Amino acid sequence: MSVHSDAKPVTVPAIRVRKGAEPLVALTAYHAQAASWVDPHADIILVGDSLGMVLHGLPSTVGVPLEMMLMHGASAVRGAKRALVIVDLPFGTYEESPEAAFRTAARVMAETGCGAVKLEGGVHMAETIAKLTRSGIPVMAHIGLTPQATHTMGGFKTQGRDRADWDRHVADAQAVAQAGAFSVVLEGMVEPLARRITEAVEIPTIGIGASPVCDGQILVLEDMLGLHEWTPKFVREFGALRGDIDVAITAYAQAVRNRTFPGEAETYAPKD
């Protein structure tokens, strides 16, 4: 049984006030079925652009089109009863201007029914975050290791190993909080930097590879289920579904080959 069996929807203001309280529980879910698994247990369901890599086999999130996010976002919303569903804005659909970001985010809100959007970037996205929040679109920010910037970062690199970079990341966090983001994802950073940021802002920080000091945690569902082929060091596999799936498919293939499936119970007979 879940601790969240009531169906009262989780709102953006309810997330915002969870700073320093009971840790926020977030997971990704890319479609209705996965959302229905996660919904009873989580505060936040993220339809992350990681779906391009995890489901569609892309080498990074850079190639994820808006249409992909719209289709998966609408599906996940249909599977969620109470958790706050947040959809990632994909690369190339919001960076050019606050106006471009508004048009993209408004489509995402209207066509998926999600409760908020997430976008990557700190100081340079502050004006955009302010425009969206003023226009009725709640924004979760995402700083530190920002996968859409993999080509400028030189790969998926943990941030803040060099103390000289800390002030820049703290400034990013303060800028997005000041601009009106209701929460911020801290991805791939050393613990003391995550602590500094979490102490420096009044909005909850949600960590992924960013230590236990954050106000909440998020993982990619397929990673924590032990379903995905590779996982970063920060993942804990709480399940071993890849192995379970292989056992089941092996048994099916064998049963078909030796004609033990379908059996009598799985076969239709006429009335007489």
Ligand SMILES: Nc1nc(=O)c2c([nH]1)NC[C@@H]1CN(c3ccc(C(=O)N[C@@H](CCC(=O)O)C(=O)O)cc3)CN21
């Ligand atoms: N399945 C999956 N899980 C994720 O968490 C995830 C995605 N896909 N796709 C989008 C981004 C990309 N992410 C990644 C991908 C790789 C590393 C990685 O290999 N990290 C190295 C760190 C190396 C260093 O310390 O600089 C590691 O060993 O963990 C980290 C985050 C997180 N996101």
Ligand SMILES: CC(C)C(=O)C(=O)O
């Ligand atoms: C890993 C989370 C934070 C994300 O942005 C994604 O799944 O795309």
Ligand SMILES: [Mg+2]
């Ligand atoms: Mg993402």
